[in-house]
Amino acid sequence: MDTFLNACRSVIGATHVLTSAEDTAPYLTDWRRRYTGKACAVLKPADTQELAALVRLCNEHKVPMVPQGGNTGLVLGGIPDDSGKAVVLSLTRLNSIRHTDPVNNTITVEAGCILKNIQTAASDAGRLFPLSLAAEGSCTIGGNLSTNAGGTAVLRYGNTRELCLGLEVVTPQGDIWNGLRGLRKDNTGYDLRDLYIGAEGTLGLITAAVLKLFPQPKAQLTALAALRTPDDALRLLSLTQSYCVSSLTGFELMSGFCIKLVNQHFPSMRLPFAEEHAQYVLLELSDNESEEHAQAMLEHVISAALQQDLIQDAIVARSIAQSQAIWDFREHIPLAQAAEGKNIKHDVSIPISHIGDFIRTTDALLQQSFPGARMVTFGHLGDGNLHYNVAHPEQETDKSFLQKQTTVNRVVHDSVHQHGGSISAEHGIGALKRTEILRYKSDVEMQLMRSIKQALDPLNLMNPGKLL
Template sequence: MDAFFQALCDAVGTQHVLTAPTDMAPYLSDWRGRYQGKARAVVRPGSTQELAGVVRACAADGVPIVAQGGNTGLCGGATPAEDGRAIVLSLERMNRIRAVDGDNNTITVEAGCTLAALQQAALDAGRLFPLSLASEGSCRVGGNLSTNAGGVQVLRYGNMRELTLGLEVVLADGRIWDGLRGLRKDNTGYDLKQLFIGAEGTLGIITAAVLKLFPAIGQRATAWLAVPDPAAAIRLLGLMRSLCGERITAFEIIGRSALDLVLRHIPGARAPLVGGADWSVLIELSDSAGTADLAAELEAALTQAMAQDLVDDAVIARSLAQAQALWSLRENISEAQRIEGISIKHDIAVPVSRIPEFLERAQTMLLEAWPDVRIVAFGHIGDGNLHYNLSKPEKLENEDFIARTPELNRKVHDLVAALGGSISAEHGLGQLKRDELVRYKSDVEMEMMRAVKHALDPAGLMNPGKVLGAVACAPSGLFRAEK
């Protein structure tokens, strides 16, 4: 055993340094099966101190590090490169709930804790942690933080940036920054935690976080609606806000192609309404108090919406099982797409008011070039985030279509940029979109980001080839003093 592997074993124990191909295989490909990499080893630390020891060993030998949580990412951000130089640093053993402070409404958790376990710990304390994702049973807090995850309740609670008060981070040289402060007001200089949230492990490795808690939900009301078009959905959102206020927890739009895939591939899935609407909305109201009749309030609001021709048909869940069945249709869209085959994925954001314009212009543009393109559009219309995915129905035709991904990306992303949007709303950049970044960010923005990268990771060992690409390690000239 060479000195480097001995250092890894000394840090975490020999049993937690995986080198056998069969042991490493689950860590070397992404969830979609699009990216496949190689690694010198998979290392599984059990504490922040162990993880810091691994990072120090890598820094001493110049070995790149790819941090990985639940490996549920959608952009290849946690998959190592094919050159096999890196180690994969799995945080799955660092899964403890460190503290719950009910009076401060905070919870301190390690980065390897699954989102579902975090939600349950909050519930056990009579509180709510509101981040909600389809992958919550397997995704982990570190991954949620590194991609600034959003999910279906951003409309009310915000994404991970808004839900985070403090972080613990292992820096690229192995030092530990303890920023685990549960303060809602702390104006003592730069807010350093924001550098690491959304950075996809390229600046350091998040090991723990202090997160906000909210009052537990006492009552929910859920409905599936058929709407005339996306413009009506936006007007409906405005009406529901005026009638129901902050009780609107989620407002999701689902295109007909997305629902059809779920009905085709997910066992037990049933269409919620008779007839096939081109566009549906899944709405949920919630309240911490159990006194109001939210179902009656939702029904009254939808009656007004129908009178204004904003809703064509609706079904309101009358039980928890019915509500879960409606949410299952939404949450299984990604799984149904994975079963169907590879598609060209877009996770875009535009101002809420411009969602209908984006959908209309994008569809016109794509159908002119590819009349048989299948557009699977769905997502968080309440906060302007759409998942906009493209494929061909026939497998052989789809292979040729997927080969044109750069061309399709350029068309969609240019339109997004023209509408004042972003090419990545909540999935991150990873490998999938890193080369697109320079087209849509100004030279000044790129210089600033490269300067931050060089300051925190001068050797370029933290998740190389992700977000900024290989050139990210070059020193920035932006802040050099004039000679």
């Protein structure tokens, strides 16, 4: 081990080889503080060449490698196991924005760039980089790519995979693949790019990427609608899309119980409706023309929906500030939920047409097995991604209810599967859902994935124990 670490020091300098408990601690515990692993060192290369040299050393000494970006993952994908054999390869020093090309609508960034900084660089060039998620101030694009992150703008712009044109990758053997192409069309072989994206660092290390930029919208405006059922929300979605097509950038469902929780824990926050309703939808338009145009579009949709009796009440924001207030409400749901106690979270997606049935069926199944369980159902209805969270019954403590997590997961995930859905819409598999997917994936699919892993990383040194 000393030989190995000394070789690492000679490649990247002793100050970038962290071995003390104090120095390595921030890299060994996941951000929800659920698990702490061990590592023989945390290595912080300065660039792709240094990283490739480290990977070759790891090969020589058969040292497992755990790539890490901002360490904001939710499925323990960037944390080593507790054997202490692995090194953490922290990519945070690879943080240059290499090139911005507003004519080609691309930006070339290194893996360690913080998402927020990329958004800012795009904006400085008069463009939009639409990936946006809660951790954007600390997560890195390398992690976003490796987990194919989703976020709030998927409905209009797609997942991270759809936002990337080219990659630079260090292979498990320490070779550098330069696939940094800024092309919208390129049909010259297998789609290696999309194979690395979402592979959670098990097939190689993404070191840089060419990302797509978009024109900035002229205005963003929201509306809030009150309605009876998730099925009516789906009808409202179809109606809105037929009017607004790609201008619709947000369509968030919130159950009446979510709203009650916010009211209860943040009494100053009130929805501007006289009555309580069963469901609410937040709509967001990103308009090419003006705030007035966005407002007219939203009012048009809302009045059509009222006429068709799809919604009972609605407000359209008259300003950016009012739009923000509606989003604030949406963003307070997880906070209200946390204030109510710990709960069992699910990051699932369902074909949009089955969501109504999924919610009805799963609610009933949970009520049957866990009487009094309270479903905190909200999420990005427009792309089928639900935060289907389950809070403890009032007569039970959250702690006691959390003991039943495995059984609750089973009920929810089985129902997701029966409705043609996915048990991990945007968080990935990591170490956390690794056995869970075996229940839902066919042997054929698992075997295909294992063959690819074996072909590209025969020594199983890249992030072992994750995903597969």
